[in-house]
Amino acid sequence: MRYALLVAYDGTHYGGWQIQKNSVTVQEKLNNALKETLGREAVITASGRTDSGVHAAAQVCHFDADTSIPAERFADALNFRLPDDICVLKSVAAPEGFDATASAKRKTYCYRIYLSPRRSPLKDRYSVNVKYPVDTVKLQTAGKMFEGKHDFKAYCAAGSQVKTTVRTVYSVVVKTSECRGSTDVEIYVTGNGFLYNMVRTLAGTMLYFAAGRIGKEDISRSLENCDRNAVGKTMPAKGLTLESVDYGINLF
Secondary structure (H helix, E strand, O other): OEEEEEEEEOOOOOOOOOOOOOOOOHHHHHHHHHHHHHOOOOOOEEOOOOOOOOEEEEEEEEEEOOOOOOHHHHHHHHHOOOOOOEEEEEEEEOOOOOOOOOOOOEEEEEEEEEEOOOOOOOOOOOOEEEOOOOOHHHHHHHHHHOOEEEEOHHHOOOOOOOOOOEEEEEEEEEEEEEEOOEEEEEEEEEEOOOOOOHHHHHHHHHHHHHOOOOOHHHHHHHHHOOOHHHOOOOOOHHHEEEEEEEOOOOOO
16 A cells, blocks of 8 residues: 655755765655564655755655555654654555656745845754845846746756756745844745756846846846856755645645
């Protein structure tokens, strides 16, 4: 039988989602917890990989098992064996044909920054301090340029092996709020899939545009000619969180 999990994790101390030889990963911790629960080897598959240091508020996973444990009890059984920075929020019996990776229709990531001349120890774990002046209205202007179907090769890390770098971005939404002398900024990007470092580089490019370091023509050139020299820097991993995965059904 196939089971689905809704998982949240703080990626600070992990080498990303996928199991690796030289670093501890979220998948490794979950696989070990499931093995202890079932008493045998089992593999948990996620909707997609998150990179080293990236967080997840609602990662979706699946695994197969022949067991008498009720689906809804797996969350507590796994959490009992997981570290404090990983938590299974919900566990359910997966619908027929469900695959956490292949069935995903769209994903939403959020990149968080705060605009302030001084850093805040209480914000630094999940957002990035930007000290230079940023026009938040221009952030949204830049975001709208990424909406639609484009070749995002310029926004993909070098060495990434994918069949195509064309992706569809359904929306880029910028939310701002004032808090204790700083401006908190959340950049929500929803798409049908993302390349390695794509959202972090989109965020960096939006910031460069909003700070006057690049213009609209640079963003257009990056999308039309795949010009890497026309984009902003790739922002640090700690500001990025996988917010949701949409399967077109009410899974949880």
